[in-house]
Amino acid sequence: MVVELEFQQKTKALIDSLKSICANYGLGNDGNEFKIITQTFLYKFLNDKFAYEAKKINPTLASAESWEAVLAAMSENDLEMMQLQMGGDTARLKPQHFISHLFSQQNTADFAKLFDDTLLDIAISNNDVFAVKTDGGAKVVLFERLSQYIADDSKRDAFCRAIINKLVDFSFERIFTQKFDFYATIFEYLIKDYNSNSGGKYAEYFTPHAVARIMAEILVPRTTRSNVRNVSVYDPSAGSGTLLMNVAHAIGENRCSIYTQDISQKSSSLLRLNLILNNLVHSIPNVVQGNTISHPYHKDGSALKRFDYIVSNPPFKLDFSDFRDELDSKENKQRFFAGIPKVKPKATDKMEIYQLFLQHIIHSLKPGGKAAVVVPTGFITAQSGIDKGIRQYLVEHKMLAGVVSMPSNIFATTGTNVSILFMDAGNKDKVVLIDASSLGEKIKDGKNQRTVLTPAEEQRIVDTFNTKEDVEDFSVAVSYEEIEAKNYSLSAGQYFDVKIEYVDITQAEFTEKMQGFTSNLESLFGQSRKLEVEIKKQFAGLKYE
Known part of the structure; x- marks a missing residue:
């Protein structure tokens, strides 16, 4: 429970940070902000899920100071064998796909292009498993070029650097054994801002x-x-x-x-x-x-x-x-x-x-x-x-x-x-x-x-x-x-049945109640007769003028 709460807070903080980055680059409440946040979050999740599965299979990775460096030194055959042992819900990643690799390359020229190319390569490598299809047969891949949503070319490298610096801060690895209410909380928080304003554009989801x-x-x-x-x-x-x-x-x-x-x-x-x-x-x-x-x-x-x-x-x-x-x-x-x-x-x-x-x-x-x-x-x-x-x-x-x-x-x-x-x-x-x-x-x-x-x-x-x-x-x-x-x-x-309540009473109580009802009725009838006489009297006094 402590782990779950810890990572709920860290995840919400990550989502808030990504929203802040989008706002700083002119995309706050923009229609593309949602795509950027969800795809960035997905990249982070796939990266950490791969790390979690790799360390379960190869204990050497788990104890290494830098598991990414150890994995990068593995032969292609060893890497392929390890990936074959992973479950079908784990994306197939290469060392150059890892967040740590992009973090180390963030000061290179055209970093936005490297960032986008990395995500697109992950999408292509995992197209058969992770692509959604349309009813016409076309495939909707995992990632798009996220930097394309920044209109000013000169700001794209900085935008992608800001994102990768947020993603390297912590890992999801410790929460992959948690119950699913954790994910439901994340997901609801992720879309809450897109589900407001009397329904908003994401209410349907x-x-x-x-x-x-x-x-x-x-x-x-x-x-x-x-x-x-x-x-x-x-x-x-x-x-x-x-x-x-x-x-x-x-x-x-x-x-x-x-x-x-x-x-x-x-x-x-x-x-x-x-x-x-x-x-x-x-x-x-x-x-x-x-x-x-x-x-x-x-x-x-x-x-x-x-x-x-x-x-x-x-x-x-x-x-x-x-x-x-x-x-x-x-x-x-x-x-x-x-x-x-x-x-x-x-x-x-x-x-x-x-x-x-x-x-x-x-x-x-x-x-x-x-x-x-x-x-x-x-x-x-x-x-x-x-x-x-x-x-x-x-x-x-x-x-x-x-x-x-x-x-x-x-x-x-x-x-x-x-x-x-x-x-x-x-x-x-x-x-x-x-x-x-x-x-x-x-x-x-x-x-x-x-x-x-x-x-x-x-x-x-x-x-x-x-x-x-x-x-x-x-x-x-x-x-x-x-x-x-x-x-x-x-x-x-x-x-539903119409309920009639019955109350048990004695014969004497019944007689007394009936006498009371009869007395009340006689009184009402008497008043009614007096009223009738008075009405007739008033009508008789009416004259035409």
């Missing part, structure tokens, strides 16, 4: 950890985890991969393969970094940048690939009118079984794209597979249209696990109330509906207000769901027939 943890704990209960292996986990709108990371950690990184698609290039780069930080390098070839709705990439032959687990926090509103018509085709009839949202009359009105993602997810689920999807709470009660059609399909095919209606403002970046829809193609029994809307504590998050669940509240939701427990005014387990009778509503409140 960020799902609250409470939501991600609840989804993972329900999809993969602790009591059954030891039986889960060799499974596929898919997110068709992956963002930075927060949901995927939580499910992968619940299953075990070496017992699952991640598959993703996301239209955003920034998102795919973030996700790649997250996979590398979380020992999921083997899944990088399955990370695809592209439009899941119009051009789903992952297939088995001509059919969509089916997955064991699917998680998603899809966009709720998006104008996709530019490619809507191409979705309305014969091959998409089965995938979009409940329909395709119509183009709104006003150009400013956005379309319910989550309805397409939901249908795509249902169609991509294996028999017996499980899914968890964040939806607007309005979806669970809509009485007509595509929303109701999807719910009806889930009930008729008996592939629901339940719904958790979350507190308002669980996402700081949106005022939309959300629920988590859980699907289970193997559940033919009771469906769990939970109303967690009253839980959580309101806190300020920048300019926004956010609701934060306590660990105990998270656990209460998870335990209640997994045990299918009925809790007054909180949860209910209902049959598919009951849901059909309620017009396919998935709102827990509509199934």
Whole structure:
């Protein structure tokens, strides 16, 4: 724990230093600042991970005053043999790739070119393992020429020197055996400044950890985890991969393969970094940048690939009118079984794209597979249209696990109330509906207000769901027939019993109460009769003038 806290602080300090460097060279809050910081951080991580693995294999390196010098003196054959013994999640580096080598060369002419060339050579050497591909087949490599973002050529060498001087200060080596919450903390801190200002441009990549943890704990209960292996986990709108990371950690990184698609290039780069930080390098070839709705990439032959687990926090509103018509085709009839949202009359009105993602997810689920999807709470009660059609399909095919209606403002970046829809193609029994809307504590998050669940509240939701427990005014387990009778509503409140309280009293107490009620009524009736007489008297006195 002490090591973890120490390196959290050192890492945050490194990220802050890199932001300061960018600001000093005119890139503060610039769109390219994010690329520079994430790629620099990745270079540091790959360098130190290589050192950690090399020292485990060769004890001589571990005891050397300068492990880089000892490694540089090794023959090409010895170096190749050592790298073959390293795990697949360790980048293949040469002595000239090390941070220490660039640090020693920082006063040479054209240092920016040497710095950029080094990163590009690492990218080329590791392209087969670490490159993300687009749905068109192009590969997005690990690194770009970072100095290109400095407009003034004369300042590029100094900019790269400033970066390499920050990277040499400490090593990550001691934390590679730590638990993954450490990496989650780093990652959240890394993107927090790009996730502000009412959503900001990186809001789409960020799902609250409470939501991600609840989804993972329900999809993969602790009591059954030891039986889960060799499974596929898919997110068709992956963002930075927060949901995927939580499910992968619940299953075990070496017992699952991640598959993703996301239209955003920034998102795919973030996700790649997250996979590398979380020992999921083997899944990088399955990370695809592209439009899941119009051009789903992952297939088995001509059919969509089916997955064991699917998680998603899809966009709720998006104008996709530019490619809507191409979705309305014969091959998409089965995938979009409940329909395709119509183009709104006003150009400013956005379309319910989550309805397409939901249908795509249902169609991509294996028999017996499980899914968890964040939806607007309005979806669970809509009485007509595509929303109701999807719910009806889930009930008729008996592939629901339940719904958790979350507190308002669980996402700081949106005022939309959300629920988590859980699907289970193997559940033919009771469906769990939970109303967690009253839980959580309101806190300020920048300019926004956010609701934060306590660990105990998270656990209460998870335990209640997994045990299918009925809790007054909180949860209910209902049959598919009951849901059909309620017009396919998935709102827990509509199934709660109306409680009538009964109090045990004696015969004498009952008689006394009844006499009291009778006396009160007679008094009220008497007053009423007097009022009637008075009203008639007043009316009789009215005259026309």
